[in-house]
Amino acid sequence: MPHAIARGIRYIGTSTIALVAIFATAVGVAPAANADCGVACKQEAAVGLLPSLLSTGLDVAVTAYGLAPRAIAVAIVPIDQFPAFDAIITRESSWNIFAVNPTSGAYGLPQALPAHKMATHGPDWMFNPVTQIRWAYDYMNARYGSPNAAWAFWQANHWY
Numbered sequence: 001m002p003h004a005i006a007r008g009i010r011y012i013g014t015s016t017i018a019l020v021a022i023f024a025t026a027v028g029v030a031p032a033a034n035a036d037c038g039v040a041c042k043q044e045a046a047v048g049l050l051p052s053l054l055s056t057g058l059d060v061a062v063t064a065y066g067l068a069p070r071a072i073a074v075a076i077v078p079i080d081q082f083p084a085f086d087a088i089i090t091r092e093s094s095w096n097i098f099a100v101n102p103t104s105g106a107y108g109l110p111q112a113l114p115a116h117k118m119a120t121h122g123p124d125w126m127f128n129p130v131t132q133i134r135w136a137y138d139y140m141n142a143r144y145g146s147p148n149a150a151w152a153f154w155q156a157n158h159w160y
Helices: 003-010 014-026 039-055 059-064 069-076 082-093 115-121 129-144 147-157
Strands: none
Touching (some): 129 147
């Protein structure tokens, strides 16, 4: 597992990781092999479970366990594209899933305009950071080729 992903999850704290591990156990995700490496193994095991949880359609449940949107994005966006993705979302919405531009009406993490465009990725687009992140990542790839290219455009224009 890439260490950058582990660093991204550690950023949000160990209590969230513990909740992910508890949730994963409850839904029947196989635990990591027992190893005598303490907290580091538990963190890596929990981080390893996140992509599995997201791919099973448990988006709302993962969100309910308090994972910060940035930590969820680390599991969705390829690590070489994440710094650019992070920079755009930070500037657009400060990682607030309910952010609304009072002038344009742009909404959510990616400041989608019109906001309902995100419905292509799920009916829960108004409140689910997983849906918003998936939409934003797909939008950046479709329009610019990658989050890195979207970030280059954003730096030149202050919008994307």
